[in-house]
């Protein structure tokens with residue numbers, strides 16, 4: 001008795017119904033990747049921007065005929081007197097060589113290469129101390145000193161990040177529009193393929209809303225199926241990326257968060273595709289049916 | 294219930310296939326529509342089941358002027374009309390049961406009642422063993438009975454049947470005519486287009502005769518054969 005009522009319009013068997021889920025899967029896949037990109041960039045840009053940079057790097061260039069050790073001590077003393085400097089850490093020369101070896105390769109740093117000494121300086125907030133003012137203070141009493149500021153560089157990075165963010169949002173919107181266009185197209189196709197079934201339904205008194213409901217339900221199912229398929233592939237890809245990113249230990253590289261919002265996205269995307277497909281199919285079907293005699 | 298006044302009909306830009314058709318059918322009547330092949334019987338029924346608009350004249354169905362009715366109102370009017378199409382028009386992907394159930398489902402009937410009603414009616418027209426058969430596996434006569442069952446399942450106010458017994462043997466044809474008469478007794482108005490003179494003679498009811506697009510109403514019954 002509880003036999004399933006079969007679809008009145010045999011939409012499940014036509015070509016559009018077979019290819020629609022795959023188109024949707026592809027769109028959802030691309031949209032989720034783009035969306036993830038947006039979220040990651042957004043978090044990173046915020047972090048980069050928050051920088052009120054709290055560390056500066058002071059470089060002490062070697063000067064002929066002067067003892068590095070003595071200059072280093074003097075520089076530390078000077079730094080100790082500057083208001084706003086909360087901590088001073090002299091980077092060991094071996095660490096500096098390590099850094100350079102990353103570029104030149106291990107063992108390729110000539111022993112006689114004149115290397116600067118690097119001193120990390122932690123800045124306490126509230127003193128308005130930046131690279132420029134610190135350099136001004138130090139250079140007065142010590143030649144061969146320069147101060148590096150990561151801020152300018154981070155600002156440019158943040159600008160780039162924001163542009164990429166907008167681009168990714170545009171991509172998501174375009175994918176959404178493409179999805180809507182696809183549903184409009186397949187619904188029209190379905191109506192013309194099943195024209196005689198629809199004519200019969202009209203003859204036995206089916207209202208347009210009843211016929212449209214057939215297309216609407218089918219589009220929703222296909223949208224849901226495609227959405228789930230797409231999100232499965234997307235999540236697999238993201239986990240893969242995260243794994244790769246996890247092996248590269250750069251503090252500036254943003255992590256790919258797979259936390260709470262990711263679960264929200266997981267549910268929201270197929271539901272959104274299903275809804276978009278459903279509403280689009282309904283409106284398209286109603287408009288097309290109204291043209292029939 | 295059905296009123297035609299000076300109705301003309303043409304297909305597209307083609308010639309007029311019905312001219313100045315005027316008649317009236319009252320609720321509860323049972324009528325035959327006879328005439329040679331090509332006379333316009335199907336065309337006249339098409340006008341009555343609202344598949345076609347007249348090119349001129351006035352048609353009123355259940356008191357509503359068809360020319361003035363909006364699309365959705367036509368759909369509502371059609372739900373009161375059961376039609377046996379000459380070419381059956383069964384949906385190929387649906388079983389006999391689901392084809393017959395269609396008008397009930399379209400009208401929003403409860404699924405629990407649909408199955409029972411439909412199985413009963415299919416058994417009555419002799420298709421108890423073919424309830425789940427697809428149309429392609431049914432003979433012409435069996436398809437015709439499915440089409441008839443679909444037309445009467447909602448107990449429509451008006452039943453229009455286009456050569457409904459053309460593919461049935463004498464005995465089965467009689468049995469289905471009894472079904473139409475039974476429906477007529479409980480209130481359905483019936484119009485049957487046919488060129489089966491035997492049927493008209495054996496089951497006398499008023500006759501409308503179509504000849505080359507013109508209608509003569511209610512000639513004495515003997516003259517039709």
Ligand SMILES: Nc1ncnc2c1ncn2[C@@H]1O[C@H](COP(=O)(O)OP(=O)(O)O)[C@@H](O)[C@H]1O
Pocket residue numbers: 304307310328329330331332333334335336337
């Ligand atoms: N779909 C159609 N398009 C054009 N002409 C048609 C169409 N259907 C029927 N006709 C024409 O209308 C006339 C009446 O046909 P029809 O109503 O089918 O007659 P009957 O049912 O009495 O055999 C015929 O001349 C036929 O050629």
Ligand SMILES: [Mg+2]
Pocket residue numbers: 334335336379455
């Ligand atoms: Mg005919």
